[in-house]
Amino acid sequence: MGTELKKSAPAFLTLFASALIIALLGRIGSKVLDVTGALGYNYRAATAPYLTDGLTTLDKLPFTMTGGTLVGFIFAGGLALCLATATVLLFAHLYPQKGQGGIGAALVWGFASAIVAFVCLFIIVLGLYSEVLLSQMTKGGGGSLGLTLGMLVLAVGTLTAAASLVLRGALVKGAESSRPTFVWVIATLAVCGAAVCALVCICFSAINANPASPAAIAGSLGAACICNLVMAFAGVRLGK
Structure with missing residues (x-):
């Protein structure tokens, strides 16, 4: 595995560095717009968390968004998705x-991609809110925010690794099979995509509960990690 990592390290490190630079430029850009008054903030959005204590953290987000924060979230989410896809x-x-x-190399780069993606999200999103606002938004998490973030990194990392191995396996299989490569890619996408969609629904329900249950969050995201590993091993087998 060491040889494989050395071979791919320059390309992946370049990708991760590029994502971090883009995130930093986005943070600087939002700060410049804020200082120059180009970004507007309204009183209702700034105080909304104080008025919505009965809602979950995710349900509070729409109440806190202005035009600037909405664009910031779109930019941050788009960057994270692009990074995962590029990986x-x-x-x-x-x-x-x-x-x-x-699978070892896939997990290394999958977890590295997930960590960098979350760092990019924090760089951008944390610049959109004050500390008081962030505290009010997350206080409904029941102390489970750290657990949720940690489990999300594990889930996203294993999912990225699984997607990498499944795609590689489909391409290898397509090159050797009489069937066109796109058939293998679409078939694996449909099967694995259906499983991922179901897992996302389960995990979202656990994370967005009020109050959030650490056991439910750990259980749902843990199940997602296990399913991701199953898909990863299936991808390895497909590519043999």
Whole structure:
């Protein structure tokens, strides 16, 4: 695995560094817009968490958004999704042959991608709210915010690794099969995508509960991690 990581390290590190630079530029840009008065803030959005104590953290977010914060969230979410997608595509590109790109390498780069994605999210989103506002928004989490973030990193990391291995496996299978490659890619996407959609619904329900239950969050995200690992091993087998 060490050889595989050395081979792919320059490409992945370049990708991660690019994402961090873009996030920092976005944070600087939002600060400049704030200082120059180009971003507007309204009183209702700034005080909404104080008026919505009965809502969950995720339900409070729409009440706190102005035009500027909405654009910031779209930018941050888009950057994180682009990073995850680029990680999957880059992995499949760097390990196109049988016997390459094992589950160890996929997990390393999957977790690295997840960590960088969350760092980028924090860089951008934390610049959109004050500390008081963030405290009010998250106080309904029942002390489970740290657990949720940690489990989300695990879930996203294993999901990225699974997607990388499944895509690589489908491409390898397509190159050897009489069926077109796109058939293998679409088929694996449909099967794995359906499983991921179901898991997202379960995890969202647990995270968005009020009050949030640490046991439910850990259980749902833990189940997601296990399912992701099952898909990862299936991708390895598909590519053999």
